[in-house]
Amino acid sequence: MxxxxxxxxxxxxxxxxxxxxxxxxxxxxxxxxxxxxxxxxxxxxxxxxxxxxxxxxxxxxxxxxxxxxxxxxxxxxxxxxxxxxxxxxxxxxxxxxxxxxxxxxxxxxxxxxxxxxxxxxxxxxxxxxxxxxxxxxxxxxxxxxxxxxxxxxxxxxxxxxxxxxxxxxxxDDEEDYDWPTWAGVVPLHTQMGDPEPCPRLADSIDVPTNLMNFLDFDRYKKI
Amino acid sequence: MxxxxxxxxxxxxxxxxxxxxxxxxxxxxxxxxxxxxxxxxxxxxxxxxxxxxxxxxxxxxxxxxxxxxxxxxxxxxxxxxxxxxxxxxxxxxxxxxxxxxxxxxxxxxxxxxxxxxxxxxxxxxxxxxxxxxxxxxxxxxxxxxxxxxxxxxxxxxxxxxxxxxxxxxxxDDEEDYDWPTWAGVVPLHTQMGDPEPCPRLADSIDVPTNLMNFLDFDRYKKI
The missing domain is CATH 2.30.110.10 (Electron Transport, Fmn-binding Protein; Chain A)
Known part of the structure; x- marks a missing residue:
């Protein structure tokens, strides 16, 4: 199945x-x-x-x-x-x-x-x-x-x-391929920006490894 | 109104x-x-x-x-x-x-x-x-x-x-702000990749200005 x-x-x-x-x-x-x-x-x-x-x-x-x-x-x-x-x-x-x-x-x-x-x-x-x-x-x-x-x-x-x-x-319709206009594909991606720490977060706490893993997910690309 | x-x-x-x-x-x-x-x-x-x-x-x-x-x-x-x-x-x-x-x-x-x-x-x-x-x-x-x-x-x-x-x-709950975990915001953006011309497009046709305008739209950022 x-x-x-x-x-x-x-x-x-x-x-x-x-x-x-x-x-x-x-x-x-x-x-x-x-x-x-x-x-x-x-x-x-x-x-x-x-x-x-x-x-x-x-x-x-x-x-x-x-x-x-x-x-x-x-x-x-x-x-x-x-x-x-x-x-x-x-x-x-x-x-x-x-x-x-x-x-x-x-x-x-x-x-x-x-x-x-x-x-x-x-x-x-x-x-x-x-x-x-x-x-x-x-x-x-x-x-x-x-x-x-x-x-x-x-x-x-x-x-x-x-x-x-x-x-x-x-x-396109076959007879249109010569039409003098740009044609093609414009890809769209969802991407992640820089993490913004909570204002009340202690300075000693860095962005953790698990979050960095997430940033590497195939579906999201780090900017 | x-x-x-x-x-x-x-x-x-x-x-x-x-x-x-x-x-x-x-x-x-x-x-x-x-x-x-x-x-x-x-x-x-x-x-x-x-x-x-x-x-x-x-x-x-x-x-x-x-x-x-x-x-x-x-x-x-x-x-x-x-x-x-x-x-x-x-x-x-x-x-x-x-x-x-x-x-x-x-x-x-x-x-x-x-x-x-x-x-x-x-x-x-x-x-x-x-x-x-x-x-x-x-x-x-x-x-x-x-x-x-x-x-x-x-x-x-x-x-x-x-x-x-x-x-x-x-x-967070007030008593949790000291919890030793990273906290904050990870922004997501929709972004555009490089335009991919149609294989049947004449080499003389560049990506047009109106498409470049689109690439500059606030809602989409060029990579």
Whole structure:
């Protein structure tokens, strides 16, 4: 089972060559991101909320305040959609019509549920923090029972999933390639600036190695 | 009328100090982006689709293929949500609980409609292209009637709108400020790489001035 099963809801109708369903592609797109957009419906109105997420195996997780209306609705068993997208490049063609962008996106349909077990919650939150900043969890002031209680952890299985990817240069109409306009690709990258220490940080504390590891992540390049 | 009217659906319940409703803030957040996420509902299932957008006055526009199922549903008068978000920084605190991110986001609730008039459609698409690449529209092979017909243009009014913003450093529990862990802000930037010419581009065509203008946009910094 290397592919997610296409369903009538995830099968691409148009530009179907851009649709991808294999697990490696989906996992790579998810693992390259930190911010997702979750769609959910309240009284017939869809809402799209940006939030951080992470993947472990065939599950994606995100968290929020236990007091959040959004969290309560997302955990209520109603259908939701979690989308991750990376805008990789602007694609400039000789005609406006063939301008495009390169991107990688994943859409996950299904239902979320709350992770209720405290030990499980703490373990998943550790993976979240250490996934961004390797080793950081153990260097932090330990999480209290009250903080754990105040944090809701949501999980969604990777069952009904599709990826969509565009890469490469402009594809113009054949008769347009001689049109005297610059055409090509302008890549976009997310990059990190210099870390800015908290004003109340002791001068003796340097930017730690785990943060420097993060700065070297493939997905973020240090300026 | 410098503020959008808060409604029960756009009033922030939690962290309400992060909610902003003034038009200048909303416009600035929208104008700093190119990619939005549109939420819409088909048969009770929400979908969240990333797409490019632009703002003109009190309207946002996006476009798609006239043959697209997504476009047909979004234009059908059903409730939709258009969200724009910028992830500005990672915020590292002394406890996992107080880790955060800095961000700017806008959520627009309402209904979309199609722009049907051809002249109006062409004018809006020109604004879209020239908004990204000043002056480029007039340098392109002109849009044909068939291309215009194949392009659906969607518009949504800025009526029910909220912005949400976090900025600044970590806010730790008072007793944690002495905890011996680095804390602070790691800024994230979207930056442009070197333009990659189309392999079929004549050597005599340099990267044009309008693209260089784009490279200087505040929101994108040249590497």
């Amino acid at each position: 290397d592919d997610y099963t296409k369903t009538p809801r995830t099968r691409l109708r148009r530009a179907s060559q851009r649709g991808q369903y294999d697990r490696d592609t989906v996992h790579a797109i998810l693992d390259a991101g930190a911010l997702c957009h979750v769609g959910y419906v309240i009284d017939g109105q869809p809402y799209v909320t940006p939030t951080l997420y992470w993947r472990e195996g065939e599950r994606v997780y995100w968290h929020g305040s236990a007091a959040s209306r959004m969290v309560r609705h997302q955990a209520g068993g109603e259908p939701i959609c979690l989308t991750v997208s990376h805008l990789d490049a602007l694609v400039l063609a000789r005609s406006a019509f063939h301008h495009s962008v390169n991107y990688r996106s994943v859409m996950i349909l299904g239902h979320a549920r709350l992770v209720e077990d405290d030990a499980e919650k703490a373990a998943r939150l550790k993976t979240f923090v250490d996934g961004l900043f390797p080793g950081r969890w153990d260097e932090l002031r330990p999480m209290t029972a009250q903080e754990l209680k105040a944090t809701s952890l949501l999980v969604m299985d990777l069952n009904e999933v599709s990826a969509k990817v565009r890469s490469g240069g402009p594809i | 410098d503020d959008y009217t808060k409604t029960p659906r756009t009033r922030l319940r939690r962290a309400s100090q992060r909610g902003q409703y003034d038009r200048d803030t909303v416009h600035a957040i929208l104008d700093a982006g190119a990619l939005c996420h549109v939420g819409y509902v088909i048969d009770g299932q929400p979908y969240v689709t990333p797409t490019l957008y632009w703002r003109e006055g009190e309207r946002v526009y996006w476009h798609g293929s006239a043959a697209s199922r997504m476009v047909r549903h979004q234009a059908g008068g059903e409730p939709i949500c258009l969200t724009v978000s910028h992830l500005d920084a990672l915020v590292l605190a002394r406890s996992a609980f107080h880790h955060s991110v800095n961000y700017r986001s806008v959520m627009i609730l309402g209904h979309a409609r199609l722009v049907e008039d051809d002249a109006e459609k062409a004018a809006r698409l020109k604004t879209f292209v020239d908004g990204l690449f000043p002056g480029r529209w007039d340098e392109l092979r002109p849009m044909t009637a068939q291309e215009l017909k194949a392009t659906s243009l969607l518009v949504m009014d800025l009526n029910e709108v909220s912005a949400k913003v976090r900025s600044g450093g970590p806010i």
